[in-house]
Amino acid sequence: MKKTILVIDDDDLLRNSLAKGLRSESFAVITAESAEIATEILTRISVDAIVLDRMMVGMDGLTFLKKMRASGNQTPIIMLTALSGSENAIAGLSGGADDYLAKPFQLKELVLRLKNIMRQFENKFSAGRNVLPKGxxxxxxxxxxxxxxxxxxxxxxxxxxxxxxxxxxxxxxxxxxxxxxxxxxxxxxxxxxxxxxxxxxxxxxxx
Missing domain, CATH: 1.10.10.10 (Winged helix-like DNA-binding domain superfamily/Winged helix DNA-binding domain)
Structure with a gap:
């Protein structure tokens, strides 16, 4: 079964490019041009990971991230940013991001990081469940x-x-x-x- 990735970015060119690249890597991809649209999508669809741009018009990525985590949604998230400086990475990770990737980046690196955070989530979830009911x-x-x-x-x-x-x-x-x-x-x-x-x-x- 293909893993489903939600790409949230208000830059049409980058969003469509990421979607095309991730589909070529055998992911199913859903896109959203704003955090508000992404919020509505997540009420209807469950995804395996999210690629989230930090700087967006309207609700920014960091605010969206904090609201997601506050609601209890633990879907793995990679935050993308054009901002430099370790303080920006720290802000994203402290806000609940599982990983942080500075632009520009190679598609191969994004794919590897996505696979890594999804694997970590599966392992963490399995370990944290203790013993599930038989069956x-x-x-x-x-x-x-x-x-x-x-x-x-x-x-x-x-x-x-x-x-x-x-x-x-x-x-x-x-x-x-x-x-x-x-x-x-x-x-x-x-x-x-x-x-x-x-x-x-x-x-x-x-x-």
Missing amino acids: LAFSDNEFYINEKLLGLSIAEKELLKKLTFPVGNIVPATPMVAKRMREKLLSVLQNIEIITVRGKGYKLVIK
Whole structure:
């Protein structure tokens, strides 16, 4: 399955060039010309990594990055910038970026860095989950039950990630999202419970 990359840049030439180059490297690519458009896209689509320009008209990349992390979205992000100086790299990394790449750069370097941050995310997520319920697996940013893809919405998938990273987390969520995800899981897995923690959220418990 191809990894999906979201490229966010208000420079049409660079955005289209990056999309073309990444597609030639066998990635699926979605583009957004602003942070505002990217925010809307991410409510509908789950991606494996994001290439984010720092300097954009409207919401800048650093603000977008901080809002994403504050919402709990941990999708790997490489921030691009034409700004020089270590303080700019530090600001991006401190804001939650997984890597930082100064312009100009070679496509090959971007591809290697993308593969690296996606691999690190997979390893971190796997290590942080502790022990998943028997039959439930996570791979390529998707959940599977007994090797069959579990059909979750974006909101349901993000909730399940948080509940299993690590197992035992108490996670706030809207009752409707939690209800739908609970029904999908419990219809095929009998070794778990998703309990309500009054005033705090939800918690996954392995029986």
